[in-house]
Amino acid sequence: MTGNQAQRRFFRSTRGRIVALLSRQGATVEELARELGLTDNAVRAHLAALERDGFVVQRGERRAAQGKPAYLYELAPAADPLFPRAYLPTLDALLELLTEQLPAAELERLLRTIGQRLAQRWRANEQSRSSEPLSRVRWAVAVLNELGALAELEVGVEDLSDCSGSQARLRAASCPLAALIPSHPRLCLLVEALLAELTALPVRACCCCAERPQCCFEIDLITEH
Structure with a gap:
């Protein structure tokens, strides 16, 4: 099921209809029921x-001509992603244009630069300054999950005590760029650069870019001296 299909299905449900009504203006229980x-x-x-x-919050009360005041319900900012947006087709068209007009090497450099800049939003975090490579990798996994992945380190890596010369493999069942990866597999380089910037470690993409993409990145756990 695509994102648009899931959105349409949600808005056909009772909760989706409530969200749609509240997107116009706040309402009370009685008004929604009617x-x-x-x-x-x-x-x-x-x-x-x-x-x-x-998705919904109580904000104040609405006083009726008779009877007790009723709680007024409104949408919370977290409900915004529930509504269809033009981000995906716009980004898809932009990537198509860049692919047509830029040499492959230049496009790859651009994607890596975007990944590095995206990482800067988290680099101020204390975890990014950890001297432990594995701590930085765990933190990078948390950042990737914040972006929509379902990422985890492979079994066994968590038990490593001496990381020098070892390798971690990060896998994600859900790719945060899944809707675009089949048509634009070079986007994996953006995530590769993001992880390399966050961990300050060598990272290599080994992703599956099929119809349902799955992230996979190998990270060299090199201890600095």
């Missing part, structure tokens, strides 16, 4: 789930 043809309790259950996921 729009959706549901009971107040059913709406409260869905709102509780959306609040738990961080």
Whole structure:
């Protein structure tokens, strides 16, 4: 299922319809129930789930002409990615144009530079200054997961006490650039450069760029002296 298909499916669900209604303006339980043809309790259950996921928040109250004030629900900033955006087709078109107009070596240099610049957003973190190579690798895995990967180090690497001359392999079942990798496999170089910049270690991409891409990077755990 593509991202757009998943979004359409979500917005056909009751919770998706609640999110769509709240995107227009804040609403009370009673107002949402009336729009959706549901009971107040059913709406409260869905709102509780959306609040738990961080998509909806309570903001103040709305006073009715009669009766008690009702809580007003609004969308939280975390709900923004639920809505379709033009980022993906725009980036795809940009990469197609760059691939057509730039020599391969220049395109690869550009992608590596982007990866290095992206890493700068995290380089101020204390973990980036750790003298332990494996600590920096673990931290880089956390950064990659923050970007949407489901990354982990291969079994056995975590138990290494002397990293000199050893190698770690990072695998991710979910690639953060999965929608673009099949058409633009050179994007793996961007992530390779990101990891190299974060860890200050040699990194080599060994990714699977098939229809469902999976990240794989080999990292040399060289201890500095």
